[in-house]
Amino acid sequence: MINIFKASLTEKKQLTADVFLFSFDLINPDKIEFEAGQYLILKVNNQPRLYSIFSSEENKKSVQLLVKIIPDGVASTYLTNLKSGDQVEFQGPAGAFKLQQNRRDKIFLATFTGLAPLYSMITSCLKMEKKLTQPKLYLFWGLRHFSDICLLDELKQLSINNQQFKFFICLSRETDLSKIKDENKKYFKLGRINDVWQKFNSQLIKQCSNVTMKQFINNFDYYLCASRDVVESLKQYLIEKGIAKENIFSEKF
Numbered sequence: 001m002i003n004i005f006k007a008s009l010t011e012k013k014q015l016t017a018d019v020f021l022f023s024f025d026l027i028n029p030d031k032i033e034f035e036a037g038q039y040l041i042l043k044v045n046n047q048p049r050l051y052s053i054f055s056s057e058e059n060k061k062s063v064q065l066l067v068k069i070i071p072d073g074v075a076s077t078y079l080t081n082l083k084s085g086d087q088v089e090f091q092g093p094a095g096a097f098k099l100q101q102n103r104r105d106k107i108f109l110a111t112f113t114g115l116a117p118l119y120s121m122i123t124s125c126l127k128m129e130k131k132l133t134q135p136k137l138y139l140f141w142g143l144r145h146f147s148d149i150c151l152l153d154e155l156k157q158l159s160i161n162n163q164q165f166k167f168f169i170c171l172s173r174e175t176d177l178s179k180i181k182d183e184n185k186k187y188f189k190l191g192r193i194n195d196v197w198q199k200f201n202s203q204l205i206k207q208c209s210n211v212t213m214k215q216f217i218n219n220f221d222y223y224l225c226a227s228r229d230v231v232e233s234l235k236q237y238l239i240e241k242g243i244a245k246e247n248i249f250s251e252k253f
């Protein structure tokens with residue numbers, strides 16, 4: 001059910017030059033029930049702006065949003081000017097981008113703040129009661145430059161605590177990883193997320209016998225989130241590789 005929520009800003013954390021993580025406590029109602037992948041609607045001067053919930057669905061009393069600040073953008077300016085304790089109004093939760101109720105292994109492909117709904121899906125999935133067959137979760141997160149890198153410690157911690165989760169930050173505009181600390185190099189790849197994903201398949205399939213690449217890649221569900229153009233071209237790419245449309249789920253910003 002879509003509700004109107006009053007919420008109060010508790011933290012505004014600048015992660016890179018143009019990306020902020022906003023944390024809000026819910027005031028009235030003071031709890032939210034949502035499914036990982038859904039978004040909230042922020043109304044600024046009566047103009048709606050949609051923001052995917054970054055935090056896990058287990059967190060019911062607060063929400064976090066991962067926002068790229070667009071210079072002079074209506075909501076960007078409004079959010080940037082918020083101070084701790086300021087109140088905002090959200091509508092929601094809304095949206096049909098949700099985890100499928102199955103135990104299939106999952107590939108998450110995102111660029112920039114497209115990480116938000118996927119991060120919520122991943123943390124929600126990992127917090128679910130441990131079952132015998134935990135699905136494997138692989139995140140390929142596309143950024144351009146070293147200066148775009150953020151949330152590395154959070155992702156590392158998730159992957160250290162949960163063996164079934166692995167992630168790769170894919171830098172499309174860097175030519176080497178010399179600026180990355182040796183201990184972190186294993187989390188980084190050069191290139192676009194689709195190319196990194198493809199190389200990764202070629203390595204993983206070696207561990208399986210009597211499986212064609214098409215069969216192998218259709219063992220996963222695919223969750224994509226990025227700008228409209230990027231999602232369209234990623235979807236096309238996956239379909240051309242032989243992935244069935246019904247295994248692909250996406251959200252366009």
Ligand SMILES: Cc1cc2nc3c(=O)[nH]c(=O)nc-3n(C[C@H](O)[C@H](O)[C@H](O)COP(=O)(O)OP(=O)(O)OC[C@H]3O[C@@H](n4cnc5c(N)ncnc54)[C@H](O)[C@@H]3O)c2cc1C
Pocket residue numbers: 039049050051052053065066067068069070072073074075076077095113116117251252253
């Ligand atoms: C389902 C959904 C979920 C979304 N979730 C998130 C989220 O989690 N985090 C997030 O940061 N955004 C998210 N967005 C995008 C968000 O709703 C806004 O569109 C964005 O924050 C810009 O709003 P604004 O009012 O600041 O800029 P506007 O005032 O709307 O735009 C100002 C100018 O910037 C251009 N512009 C708008 N967006 C971009 C962009 N991304 N890059 C470059 N130029 C742009 C516009 O064309 C316009 O010319 C989501 C969108 C959708 C549809």
